[in-house]
Amino acid sequence: MNTTADPVAPAVHRHEDRGAALILAVAFVVMIGTIGAGLAALVTSSVNNRGTLERVRDRQYAADAAIEDAIVQVRAASTGGTDACQSVAGITRTPAINAVNIRVDWRSACGVIRSGEGLVLVQRDVIFAACVDTGVACTDSSVIIRAQVNFEQAASGAVTKTYVQSWSMNQ
Amino acid sequence: MHEQKDRGDTLIEIVLTVVITAISVTALVSGLATAGTAGQAQRNSVSTDTVMRNYAEATKAVARGCTDGAPFVVPFEAPGFTVATSPAGVRCPPPTATQQLELSVTGSTGVTQVMSIKIRTP
Numbered sequence: 001m002n003t004t005a006d007p008v009a010p011a012v013h014r015h016e017d018r019g020a021a022l023i024l025a026v027a028f029v030v031m032i033g034t035i036g037a038g039l040a041a042l043v044t045s046s047v048n049n050r051g052t053l054e055r056v057r058d059r060q061y062a063a064d065a066a067i068e069d070a071i072v073q074v075r076a077a078s079t080g081g082t083d084a085c086q087s088v089a090g091i092t093r094t095p096a097i098n099a100v101n102i103r104v105d106w107r108s109a110c111g112v113i114r115s116g117e118g119l120v121l122v123q124r125d126v127i128f129a130a131c132v133d134t135g136v137a138c139t140d141s142s143v144i145i146r147a148q149v150n151f152e153q154a155a156s157g158a159v160t161k162t163y164v165q166s167w168s169m170n171q
Numbered sequence: 172m173h174e175q176k177d178r179g180d181t182l183i184e185i186v187l188t189v190v191i192t193a194i195s196v197t198a199l200v201s202g203l204a205t206a207g208t209a210g211q212a213q214r215n216s217v218s219t220d221t222v223m224r225n226y227a228e229a230t231k232a233v234a235r236g237c238t239d240g241a242p243f244v245v246p247f248e249a250p251g252f253t254v255a256t257s258p259a260g261v262r263c264p265p266p267t268a269t270q271q272l273e274l275s276v277t278g279s280t281g282v283t284q285v286m287s288i289k290i291r292t293p
Contacts, residue, residue: 025188032195039202043209050216061227065289068269072291076267097287162293
């Protein structure tokens with residue numbers, strides 16, 4: 001039996017290797033392309049997240065400003081001094097701030113405390129809910145800020161000071 | 172004859188491979204550089220956003236202690252950032268009105284963010 005190598009074999013072997021480098025190069029390009037696509041996705045995601053974060057911030061401070069406006073309006077409307085526990089509600093809209101239109105729904109809430117002399121005193125509290133103005137009332141899921149404010153009233157009924165009792169940022 | 176042809180093909184392949192590899196590596200490196208630049212810009216932007224929020228909260232905190240017509244000064248400093256309020260030199264507003272302020276924060280890289288808030292006298 002002849003065990004010596006076939007002199008033609010190397011030529012055949014070389015023939016099978018033809019194009020191997022190109023295939024490797026193509027594979028390399030595919031790999032680089034995948035990495036590049038990943039990088040592009042990363043950059044795009046970062047830019048989008050940044051924009052989202054800024055929009056959320058602008059919306060939150062727009063809601064904050066709208067509630068401040070609503071507090072001032074409710075304060076100006078408080079004249080009776082005897083309406084602390086009456087059911088009063090309203091809507092305020094203010095010009096867009098930070099390019100966001102906000103609607104504030106508010107309603108009176110009867111607050112009761114007992115004085116040092118044992119007397120039961122009613123307090124005028126108002127609950128404000130701010131959301132993006134879509135033309136419909138704010139819902140629990142759309143409220144951006146919900147705040148409860150106490151309106152301190154003199155005997156004449158005029159509001160002398162306001163106290164923010166709670167101020168919660170929901171989204 | 173056959174071997175000579177193979178040698179020629181291999182050389183072309185290698186040259187082609189080197190060219191493709193060079194282009195790919197260049198693209199990758201520039202892609203990495205772009206991602207790095209974008210990351211840095213993102214960090215600057217987020218830092219400016221954080222300073223803006225802190226500035227806004229500091230401004231509102233001062234407003235909570237306002238009395239009608241009192242000078243309105245916000246003692247706020249952020250190293251590496253320049254903050255400003257417009258209009259300048261405002262006073263605490265009367266209880267019957269709010270005062271709109273435009274806050275601006277500029278980072279050391281020149282990134283500026285602007286936002287409006289409203290303050291009122293309690």
